[in-house]
Amino acid sequence: xxxxxxxxxxxxxxxxxxxxxxxxxxxxxxxxxxxxxxxxxxxxxxxxxxxxxxxxxxxxxxxxxxxxxxxxxxxxxxxxxxxxxxxxxxxxxxxxxxxxxxxxxxxxxxxxxxxxxxxxxxxxxxxxxxxxxxxxxxxxxxxxxxxxxxxxxxxxxxxxxxxxxxxxxxxxxxxxxxxxxxxxxxxxxxxxxxxxxxxxxxxxxxxxxxxxxxxxxxxxxxxxxxxxxxxxxxxxxxxxxxxxxxxxxxxxxxxxxxxxxxxxxxxxxxxxxxxxxxxxxxxxxxxxxxxxxxxxxxxxxxxxxxxxxxxxxxxxxxxxxxxxxxxxxxxxxxxxxxxxxxxxxxxxxxxxxxx
Numbered sequence: 001x002x003x004x005x006x007x008x009x010x011x012x013x014x015x016x017x018x019x020x021x022x023x024x025x026x027x028x029x030x031x032x033x034x035x036x037x038x039x040x041x042x043x044x045x046x047x048x049x050x051x052x053x054x055x056x057x058x059x060x061x062x063x064x065x066x067x068x069x070x071x072x073x074x075x076x077x078x079x080x081x082x083x084x085x086x087x088x089x090x091x092x093x094x095x096x097x098x099x100x101x102x103x104x105x106x107x108x109x110x111x112x113x114x115x116x117x118x119x120x121x122x123x124x125x126x127x128x129x130x131x132x133x134x135x136x137x138x139x140x141x142x143x144x145x146x147x148x149x150x151x152x153x154x155x156x157x158x159x160x161x162x163x164x165x166x167x168x169x170x171x172x173x174x175x176x177x178x179x180x181x182x183x184x185x186x187x188x189x190x191x192x193x194x195x196x197x198x199x200x201x202x203x204x205x206x207x208x209x210x211x212x213x214x215x216x217x218x219x220x221x222x223x224x225x226x227x228x229x230x231x232x233x234x235x236x237x238x239x240x241x242x243x244x245x246x247x248x249x250x251x252x253x254x255x256x257x258x259x260x261x262x263x264x265x266x267x268x269x270x271x272x273x274x275x276x277x278x279x280x281x282x283x284x285x286x287x288x289x290x291x292x293x294x295x296x297x298x299x300x301x302x303x304x305x306x307x308x309x310x311x312x313x314x315x316x317x318x319x320x321x322x323x324x325x326x327x328x329x330x331x332x333x334x335x336x337x338x339x340x341x342x343x344x345x346x347x348x349x350x351x352x353x354x355x
Contacts, residue, residue, distance in 0.1 A: 034192035035180035039092040047098040079172035116197035137191035
């Protein structure tokens with residue numbers, strides 16, 4: 001007999017699903033009867049010891065019945081033949097009540113948001129079952145308002161009984177919509193063993209009542225309004241802060257009194273050019289055959305004495321120095337070793353500019 005892999009439980013989304021359980025309880029949303037979901041086919045799992053599997057195909061006008069065996073080597077192939085290549089085929093598994101371990105408990109109403117966790121802990125404490133080794137679900141049978149207690153029915157099925165069938169259906173390309181418990185489709189318990197006991201928020205197209213949908217729509221609109229209001233409040237606060245800072249600066253007046261500002265401007269305009277930077281600019285501008293001999297700076301001009309091999313080339317080079325105007329030749333003498341000794345005036349053209 002060919003071995004079929006089992007389906008291992010998934011615990012990665014446990015915290016998120018617990019949050020959905022609490023939210024569904026606090027919002028008071030109605031629950032959808034998953035056991036009454038309409039599917040294409042129904043698979044009936046018999047009592048313990050029975051390996052037969054009855055398949056009821058609802059796609060035709062008259063439902064067709066098939067008899068399969070869970071342990072058969074050709075189980076996957078026969079399920080694929082029943083599927084007939086149809087994509088998106090959904091199935092419901094109906095488990096015989098005698099195949100399940102069913103118990104009734106009376107618990108405080110306060111544990112309702114954490115019912116799945118409480119039942120799992122109580123199951124491991126009072127029975128030989130372990131939560132990771134079973135499929136389970138629960139429903140409330142009755143409530144004692146005065147005593148604030150709930151009568152809860154807990155339905156448990158071993159994974160070894162169900163997982164081989166789930167694996168075979170997965171290999172055959174058939175999606176399982178729900179696994180419920182009952183003697184027939186008309187008398188099923190309001191459970192879905194695939195849910196693991198979670199009560200999650202239902203989808204908008206999943207059978208929610210009009211009141212629930214209106215409540216959800218209102219909640220979404222309130223959330224969007226709150227986000228928009230928060231952004232608008234933040235923008236208004238920043239705008240008010242900018243206006244307050246601008247008004248405070250205007251009320252404080254200029255940073256310095258007007259006479260002090262005028263005196264500072266006069267001092268900056270009357271200062272001489274920096275000596276070190278002027279020397280660097282001259283050295284960079286003069287041809288390699290020329291060199292400066294002396295430099296004198298005053299408020300309006302720079303007076304440069306230099307030795308030049310070519311008078312015209314030297315004057316043209318000095319005209320390129322930033323912060324100074326065209327050079328004026330004040331004196332020119334021939335040198336004993338050749339070349340010319342020049343005295344040149346460089347007028348300053350911008351008080352704020354530096355060479």
